[in-house]
Amino acid sequence: MTAAGPPLPRLARSSTLRLVGVVAGVFLVxxxxxxxxxxxxxxxxxxxxxxxxxxxxxxxxxEVWREGGTPxxxxxxxxxxGETGTDGHRRVHLVVSAEGEKLAGDFEAWPNDxxxxxxxxxxxxxxxxxAYSGVVRRIAGGPDLLVAHDRAEHEAVMRRLAxxxxxxxxxxxxxxxxVAAIVGRRLLARVERVNATARAVEAxxxxxRVPGGGDDExxxxxxxxxxxxxxxAILMRGVHHLSDQIAHETRTPLARLRSxxxxxxxxxxxxxxxxxxxxxxxxxxxxxxxLIAVFSALLDIARTEAAAGDARGLARVDLAEVVADVADLYxxxxxxxxxxxxxxxxxxxxxxxxxxLTRMIANLVDNAVKFSPEGGVIDxxxxxxxxxxxxxxxxxxxxxxxxxxxxxxxRFTRAEDVGAVPGHGLGLPLVRAVALRHGMKIDLERxxxxxxxxxxxxPAAA
Amino acid sequence: MAMHALIIEDxxxxxxxxxxxxxxxxxxxxxxxxxxxxxxxAAARAYDLVVTDRMLPGLEGLDVVERLRALGxxxxxxxxxxxxxxxxxxxxxxxGADNYLAKPFSDDEFLARVHALxxxxxxxxxxxxMLVGDxxxxxxxxxxxxxxxxxxxxxxxxxLLRCLAEHAGRFVPRSLLLERVWKLRFDPQTNVxxxxxxxLRGKIDEGFETTVIRSAxxxxxxxxxxxx
Numbered sequence: 001m002t003a004a005g006p007p008l009p010r011l012a013r014s015s016t017l018r019l020v021g022v023v024a025g026v027f028l029v030x031x032x033x034x035x036x037x038x039x040x041x042x043x044x045x046x047x048x049x050x051x052x053x054x055x056x057x058x059x060x061x062x063e064v065w066r067e068g069g070t071p072x073x074x075x076x077x078x079x080x081x082g083e084t085g086t087d088g089h090r091r092v093h094l095v096v097s098a099e100g101e102k103l104a105g106d107f108e109a110w111p112n113d114x115x116x117x118x119x120x121x122x123x124x125x126x127x128x129x130x131a132y133s134g135v136v137r138r139i140a141g142g143p144d145l146l147v148a149h150d151r152a153e154h155e156a157v158m159r160r161l162a163x164x165x166x167x168x169x170x171x172x173x174x175x176x177x178x179v180a181a182i183v184g185r186r187l188l189a190r191v192e193r194v195n196a197t198a199r200a201v202e203a204x205x206x207x208x209r210v211p212g213g214g215d216d217e218x219x220x221x222x223x224x225x226x227x228x229x230x231x232x233a234i235l236m237r238g239v240h241h242l243s244d245q246i247a248h249e250t251r252t253p254l255a256r257l258r259s260x261x262x263x264x265x266x267x268x269x270x271x272x273x274x275x276x277x278x279x280x281x282x283x284x285x286x287x288x289x290x291l292i293a294v295f296s297a298l299l300d301i302a303r304t305e306a307a308a309g310d311a312r313g314l315a316r317v318d319l320a321e322v323v324a325d326v327a328d329l330y331x332x333x334x335x336x337x338x339x340x341x342x343x344x345x346x347x348x349x350x351x352x353x354x355x356x357l358t359r360m361i362a363n364l365v366d367n368a369v370k371f372s373p374e375g376g377v378i379d380x381x382x383x384x385x386x387x388x389x390x391x392x393x394x395x396x397x398x399x400x401x402x403x404x405x406x407x408x409x410x411r412f413t414r415a416e417d418v419g420a421v422p423g424h425g426l427g428l429p430l431v432r433a434v435a436l437r438h439g440m441k442i443d444l445e446r447x448x449x450x451x452x453x454x455x456x457x458x459p460a461a462a
Numbered sequence: 463m464a465m466h467a468l469i470i471e472d473x474x475x476x477x478x479x480x481x482x483x484x485x486x487x488x489x490x491x492x493x494x495x496x497x498x499x500x501x502x503x504a505a506a507r508a509y510d511l512v513v514t515d516r517m518l519p520g521l522e523g524l525d526v527v528e529r530l531r532a533l534g535x536x537x538x539x540x541x542x543x544x545x546x547x548x549x550x551x552x553x554x555x556x557x558g559a560d561n562y563l564a565k566p567f568s569d570d571e572f573l574a575r576v577h578a579l580x581x582x583x584x585x586x587x588x589x590x591x592m593l594v595g596d597x598x599x600x601x602x603x604x605x606x607x608x609x610x611x612x613x614x615x616x617x618x619x620x621x622l623l624r625c626l627a628e629h630a631g632r633f634v635p636r637s638l639l640l641e642r643v644w645k646l647r648f649d650p651q652t653n654v655x656x657x658x659x660x661x662l663r664g665k666i667d668e669g670f671e672t673t674v675i676r677s678a679x680x681x682x683x684x685x686x687x688x689x690x
């Protein structure tokens with residue numbers, strides 16, 4: 001068995017259920033404690049009342065002995081046989097001589113389990129099986145006296161008490177469970193609203209906010225989460241604005257640099273008789289073009305990321321058509337490199353920007369063609385099902401170095417052994433930015449040999 | 463007859479550069495730096511071409527275009543902007559611009575786009591048969607002959623050749639070919655266009671000694687107007 005064990009079913013993991021369980025447990029313990037306390041108090045009170053009566057009775061009998069001696073006492077006890085006390089309980093008596101011989105009373109002999117020295121006693125009569133409680137009185141210079149009271153009534157009261165308590169306790173338990181469940185669900189529904197908002201934001205909807213408010217802890221949580229999201233939105237707008245600003249401020253000087261280089265080239269070429277090109281100028285123009293390309297790609301990534309969750313400008317796009325267009329574009333290059341494209345798609349309509357999605361798939365295929373070994377096959381597969389569209393590009397190339405999957409999406413990151421393959425490490429970051437902008441999930445998976453890029457998208461509503 | 467172009471651009475260096483490029487193509491140019499002023503002038507007289515920036519004082523470049531179109535002015539407009547994301551271009555074209563060029567651009571790319579705009583704006587219908595040197599392209603029948611010999615081309619190769627032929631004798635940058643033939647507005651990392659062109663070249667040149675498609679400075683292609 002693994003330490004983690006099998007996952008708990010959803011219900012058992014639910015906080016509502018745990019809350020209900022805890023409430024039920026605490027309630028049960030508290031109620032049982034209370035019931036025991038009540039029972040104890042009632043029992044003690046009853047017992048004390050009985051014993052008080054008995055003590056009075058015993059004191060009276062001792063008085064009889066003092067006045068009339070043992071014969072008077074035995075007569076008094078014989079008179080009282082079968083009598084019922086003022087409280088309606090049967091009372092028993094036993095008088096034995098100092099030598100242990102029965103003089104009068106309801107029992108034949110001193111009960112075995114009653115110490116003759118005890119004051120307050122409890123015992124069971126072996127012949128009748130009845131339980132008694134009573135007092136023992138050793139009259140100095142006289143007989144021993146036992147006055148007891150049968151406990152049947154007492155025990156019946158205790159049973160009745162238990163029965164009377166059980167119904168309301170059970171009812172209260174059920175009510176408390178229901179209340180706990182309702183309160184739990186209501187509280188957790190509010191937590192769930194925060195969760196739903198967080199999920200929406202994660203999926204790219206930056207405009208999502210937690211509904212409701214109020215002045216309690218949950219209301220304040222909602223207000224804080226919303227304030228945090230507002231702050232993120234402001235920061236995102238700042239990034240957006242900054243990137244526009246950079247685009248304008250930096251591309252203009254780059255444009256000037258390039259146009260001046262081109263003018264220099266034109267003027268050099270126009271010199272009569274020279275007619276030759278200046279390789280350094282051509283190189284400088286090529287370098288500036290490269291610089292501009294890297295810069296544009298960075299800006300494209302930044303602005304695409306900033307547009308994540310913005311539903312404006314999205315239209316229905318069939319990824320199968322986009323794949324077909326891209327395959328058409330790359331077919332020739334692939335063939336030149338001895339690589340073939342195996343396309344298998346079903347209609348996969350998503351909401352998106354067609355140009356961006358085309359660029360995303362083109363980047364993936366571009367990478368696949370670059371890294372595919374000669375004679376290799378690149379699979380481009382689009383499937384739909386279970387409310388999800390899956391687009392998979394699989395290349396049977398060398399794959400990625402161990403642990404490179406996460407870093408592959410960072411800007412300017414390239415695996416170490418790809419030195420000969422051109423690129424700046426901006427292809428996959430743009431792919432991820434486009435996926436993010438469309439709320440798609442993207443994963444790199446090992447597919448020995450090679451690599452599988454898996455994109456999961458929500459289908460557009462019909 | 464000289465053509466007239468209006469340049470709306472607040473960056474003096476870019477404006478001057480554009481004016482120089484257009485001047486070399488027999489354009490008389492006027493430059494304004496303010497969007498609102500640009501709109502007023504473009505609406506007041508019939509220019510052959512308007513080149514506008516987007517982020518302008520006075521009025522945004524795309525607003526200028528949109529208001530021009532609302533006034534019924536159909537002058538070809540080329541938007542030149544640092545906002546070069548695919549979405550920005552699509553947005554620009556949606557709002558009435560005829561072409562959208564991201565800064566920074568190369569001279570050849572600018573001129574190729576101006577040429578494409580003027581060609582499209584010309585009133586005469588597009589010819590059914592295009593003749594470039596010894597190449598004959600029948601647009602409707604989608605057939606190509608070189609010196610009377612039929613050349614079998616794939617649909618994309620035909621589109622490539624047709625686009626080059628429309629700009630015969632002029633440089634056509636890769637970006638324009640991608641846009642026209644594949645409807646793509648970004649530059650793939652791999653030289654996909656080069657491979658398609660080299661295949662087209664192989665088919666067109668097969669059995670001939672001269673090559674009609676020339677590479678231009680590694681950035682694009684040109685279909686030679688006359689036999690070299």
